[in-house]
Amino acid sequence: MPSAICLLSGGLDSTTCLAYARKQGFDCFALSFDYGQRHKIELEAARRVAEALGAREHRVVSFDLRSFGGSALTADIDVPKDGPDPQTIPITYVPARNTVFLAFALAWAEVLETTDIFIGVNAIDYSGYPDCRPEFIEAFEHMANLATKAGVEGRTHVRIRTPLIRMSKREIIELARALGVNFRLTHSCYDPEPSGRSCGLCDSCRLRRKGFADAGMEDPLEYAADYDASAI
Amino acid sequence: MPSAICLLSGGLDSTTCLAYARKQGFDCFALSFDYGQRHKIELEAARRVAEALGAREHRVVSFDLRSFGGSALTADIDVPKDGPDPQTIPITYVPARNTVFLAFALAWAEVLETTDIFIGVNAIDYSGYPDCRPEFIEAFEHMANLATKAGVEGRTHVRIRTPLIRMSKREIIELARALGVNFRLTHSCYDPEPSGRSCGLCDSCRLRRKGFADAGMEDPLEYAADYDASAI
Numbered sequence: 001m002p003s004a005i006c007l008l009s010g011g012l013d014s015t016t017c018l019a020y021a022r023k024q025g026f027d028c029f030a031l032s033f034d035y036g037q038r039h040k041i042e043l044e045a046a047r048r049v050a051e052a053l054g055a056r057e058h059r060v061v062s063f064d065l066r067s068f069g070g071s072a073l074t075a076d077i078d079v080p081k082d083g084p085d086p087q088t089i090p091i092t093y094v095p096a097r098n099t100v101f102l103a104f105a106l107a108w109a110e111v112l113e114t115t116d117i118f119i120g121v122n123a124i125d126y127s128g129y130p131d132c133r134p135e136f137i138e139a140f141e142h143m144a145n146l147a148t149k150a151g152v153e154g155r156t157h158v159r160i161r162t163p164l165i166r167m168s169k170r171e172i173i174e175l176a177r178a179l180g181v182n183f184r185l186t187h188s189c190y191d192p193e194p195s196g197r198s199c200g201l202c203d204s205c206r207l208r209r210k211g212f213a214d215a216g217m218e219d220p221l222e223y224a225a226d227y228d229a230s231a232i
Numbered sequence: 233m234p235s236a237i238c239l240l241s242g243g244l245d246s247t248t249c250l251a252y253a254r255k256q257g258f259d260c261f262a263l264s265f266d267y268g269q270r271h272k273i274e275l276e277a278a279r280r281v282a283e284a285l286g287a288r289e290h291r292v293v294s295f296d297l298r299s300f301g302g303s304a305l306t307a308d309i310d311v312p313k314d315g316p317d318p319q320t321i322p323i324t325y326v327p328a329r330n331t332v333f334l335a336f337a338l339a340w341a342e343v344l345e346t347t348d349i350f351i352g353v354n355a356i357d358y359s360g361y362p363d364c365r366p367e368f369i370e371a372f373e374h375m376a377n378l379a380t381k382a383g384v385e386g387r388t389h390v391r392i393r394t395p396l397i398r399m400s401k402r403e404i405i406e407l408a409r410a411l412g413v414n415f416r417l418t419h420s421c422y423d424p425e426p427s428g429r430s431c432g433l434c435d436s437c438r439l440r441r442k443g444f445a446d447a448g449m450e451d452p453l454e455y456a457a458d459y460d461a462s463a464i
Contacts, residue, residue: 061296061299062295062296063294063336064294065339067291067293068339068340069343070339089381089384089385093381094339095338095339095340095342095381096335096336096339096376096379097339098379099335099338099339099375099379100332100335100336100339102335103328103331103334104328104332106327106328106331107297107300107302107326107327107328107329107332108300110302110327110328111301111302111327130378130379130380130384131378131380133378135378136375136378139371139374139375139378139379140375140379142371142374142375143368143371143372143374143375144331146362146363146365146368146371147328147330147331147362147363147372148327148328148362149321149325149327149362151362152321152365
């Protein structure tokens with residue numbers, strides 16, 4: 001069975017991506033990050049999801065991006081609640097986050113002699129983050145093959161796999177359902193209440209709720225605020 | 233004054249690179265990593281060097297690459313002492329290390345709105361690490377400009393600056409001398425004694441000692457073993 005590293009935040013997209021990789025026959029090594037994120041509760045979701053989906057291992061790498069700041073997720077800046085503005089990159093963007101995450105995935109992949117790295121990035125119903133776009137992923141893959149021992153020796157070719165990149169949130173939710181994902185295990189909110197309940201109004205909650213609505217499905221999560229489709 | 237992020241291990245190359253960046257008029261933000269390296273003592277050298285060379289700030293980001301292992305610097309594997317073999321990538325290579333380091337540098341650069349990142353990689357008198365080669369650096373720079381907010385908005389262009397990449401160790405040492413570097417503050421050994429004294433026989437000690445010999449200069453560091461030029 002081929003192996004793969006699967007980046008896993010515990011959210012809808014990375015969970016679906018892991019379920020997809022498992023379905024494709026990969027032995028999955030799930031990788032999460034405790035980077036000082038406001039919504040650290042997602043790590044608990046990641047743990048549950050990795051177990052439920054039969055990941056071979058689940059590692060959490062810790063470092064503190066709060067020391068750099070620059071984002072509502074890693075600094076003392078409010079998470080916006082009034083819906084995404086398609087013209088700007090939102091303040092929830094964490095500088096170079098996917099570059100850092102993929103760099104660690106590459107390190108682990110190289111040690112395990114694995115060539116496949118799955119990441120649940122999405123460039124359709126997404127927050128406009130630069131490091132979710134196909135051109136970024138292609139450039140990272142090219143760099144990765146020059147960065148590593150196996151790449152230099154021509155033994156292997158690293159692949160950054162992004163099965164969700166061209167899907168709408170509705171399509172991701174439908175794929176997750178077809179793959180048997182238990183949505184109750186996942187967590188998407190950027191700014192959960194101390195109880196863990198999702199706020200319902202941050203961009204991530206909004207995208208998720210609209211996806212469920214579009215798919216005509218019920219989201220099993222509880223939200224603090226009623227659904228408001230006006231600002232999506 | 234333009235600002236720059238300078239990766240700083242406290243070794244000869246990164247110290248020279250920082251001194252060069254300062255000389256070029258950059259306001260330097262030095263960045264080091266506590267990644268579980270065997271020679272953690274280098275962080276003390278980095279602190280001394282950052283201060284001596286007038287870096288505006290010196291940050292140390294911590295994470296544990298020992299959890300992945302795969303290198304004599306991060307796993308329970310002996311550091312080779314019998315000289316480099318030019319045909320193979322040595323076991324001191326740490327998987328994807330420079331990718332991880334540059335990813336963090338990019339994150340900090342983006343928060344500071346800095347576009348210049350200095351790294352003291354060298355592809356002449358080096359250990360054959362894949363992530364020290366010009367093609368890797370070029371690919372990283374290309375990726376970095378697609379990864380970031382400013383890159384996407386076309387406001388800035390990230391530059392990975394590698395002033396030492398085509399220099400021999402002798403030339404680096406001569407440049408360092410011209411820049412007034414205090415060699416006594418630096419640390420190069422991969423496997424220092426508990427006292428901090430350098431082993432003298434690891435690849436890093438050998439390259440350094442040969443560089444000083446070629447430059448006709450005396451290395452002020454103390455070594456546990458006599459100099460042996462036979463295996464360089």
